[in-house]
Amino acid sequence: MTQNFATLAEIPTCPRNAEGNPRVFVSASGAYVTDDAGKRWIDFDNTRGSVLLGHGDPEVAEAVGRAATGALGTATGWSPLLDTVTSRLLELCGGEVVGLFRTGTSAVRAAVLAVREAVGAPLVLSSGYHGYDPMWYPAKAPFEPNADGIVDFFFDLDVLAGLLRDHRERVAAVVVSPDHMHLSPRWYERARALLAEAAVPLIVDEVKVGLRYGPGLSTAGLLHADVWVTAKGVANGFPTAAVGGSRTLLKPLREVSYTSFFEPTVLAAAERTLARVATGEPQRTVRETGDLFVEHARSALAAASLPLEVAGNGTFFQFVPASREVKKAFYKATEEEGLLFYRNDNQAVSAAFGPDVLDDARERFSRVCDRLAPFADAGPVGEEARYQAAWSVMDGLREAERDARETREWVDRFLDD
Numbered sequence: 001m002t003q004n005f006a007t008l009a010e011i012p013t014c015p016r017n018a019e020g021n022p023r024v025f026v027s028a029s030g031a032y033v034t035d036d037a038g039k040r041w042i043d044f045d046n047t048r049g050s051v052l053l054g055h056g057d058p059e060v061a062e063a064v065g066r067a068a069t070g071a072l073g074t075a076t077g078w079s080p081l082l083d084t085v086t087s088r089l090l091e092l093c094g095g096e097v098v099g100l101f102r103t104g105t106s107a108v109r110a111a112v113l114a115v116r117e118a119v120g121a122p123l124v125l126s127s128g129y130h131g132y133d134p135m136w137y138p139a140k141a142p143f144e145p146n147a148d149g150i151v152d153f154f155f156d157l158d159v160l161a162g163l164l165r166d167h168r169e170r171v172a173a174v175v176v177s178p179d180h181m182h183l184s185p186r187w188y189e190r191a192r193a194l195l196a197e198a199a200v201p202l203i204v205d206e207v208k209v210g211l212r213y214g215p216g217l218s219t220a221g222l223l224h225a226d227v228w229v230t231a232k233g234v235a236n237g238f239p240t241a242a243v244g245g246s247r248t249l250l251k252p253l254r255e256v257s258y259t260s261f262f263e264p265t266v267l268a269a270a271e272r273t274l275a276r277v278a279t280g281e282p283q284r285t286v287r288e289t290g291d292l293f294v295e296h297a298r299s300a301l302a303a304a305s306l307p308l309e310v311a312g313n314g315t316f317f318q319f320v321p322a323s324r325e326v327k328k329a330f331y332k333a334t335e336e337e338g339l340l341f342y343r344n345d346n347q348a349v350s351a352a353f354g355p356d357v358l359d360d361a362r363e364r365f366s367r368v369c370d371r372l373a374p375f376a377d378a379g380p381v382g383e384e385a386r387y388q389a390a391w392s393v394m395d396g397l398r399e400a401e402r403d404a405r406e407t408r409e410w411v412d413r414f415l416d417d
Helices: 058-068 080-093 104-119 157-170 185-198 264-277 281-303 324-336 355-371 383-394 404-416
Strands: 025-029 032-035 040-043 097-101 123-127 150-152 171-176 202-206 227-230 241-245 308-312 317-321
Touching (some): 104 171, 157 185, 171 185, 324 355
Antiparallel strands (some): 227 241
């Protein structure tokens, strides 16, 4: 099949074949997706982590089907579903007010602009991926404001401390997209202390991690979020995101609306998903099943003496290959075995990964290791590979001991790439 990109504003992010063309999937069920050639894949991508319950979850599908008939409200105006969804979000994530958006990217932009307006200062200190938006484009020089007043500190807390010290009166907020694969609780403890000392509002952008770690923000107990944003895991892949937190800081968003704000199919998917998320059961299943797969992957890689590591745990994990050659061979082998990984990024199983799926995934991964036999004992995974892997998933520097010169060198290197 030939894809025509001429009608697209950009080439979307999606799984691709060896020729670089998007893979075409014709159906999905539970933990599996099927392509147009009839090949059945085990899905570790799950819509970049958005599908928490599994594809075609019966409970969500039934609610969406009813909503599509008009039985649960209308896109014209308010419905009881909207009250239920917003109430559940506040119960799970806290805060005084909550607003809905269609994408995490638009939600984060709205949150940052609102807080900046409410505080009345020009700069926002940022770390992490916040979506495809020119607002987050790099500055001409690292650690300087870009055209939108964003200063990226790349998760380096020494840099953050310096920026807070030198620009305190000009800083409206700090926005962080948390990562639990490459940052330890110690990192969050120090970040929390720095923010408390500076008395700067914190916006926690949990779009990427969603509600996968538990029934609430993944940073609860680690950071105090004045404003939070979440998206993935809210509606099992249906397009919705939420901003919540301080009424004062979010006051500029009090009249936000858009044509599909009240769309009942999206609200129905969110209502059913959030009801399940609130129990914590899907997240426990994901963690337990994911941990079992990660344990097998680490053991199989070690037994085959392959130069790959696995960062993270069953909730979110990432493969760290020692070199580009190993990375290329690894993803080629996984594709041949029908393991659909999110290339170079975080892997996210769904709650549909039952025992049979887990056994299937283990067998396929063992065959991947067999295919990679030529790379046995090809050398250890070094610091550069670990830094590169972290940068690919968090757009920043992994937690490690380094001085200011080393920080600048790493940042310059990755920005040049």
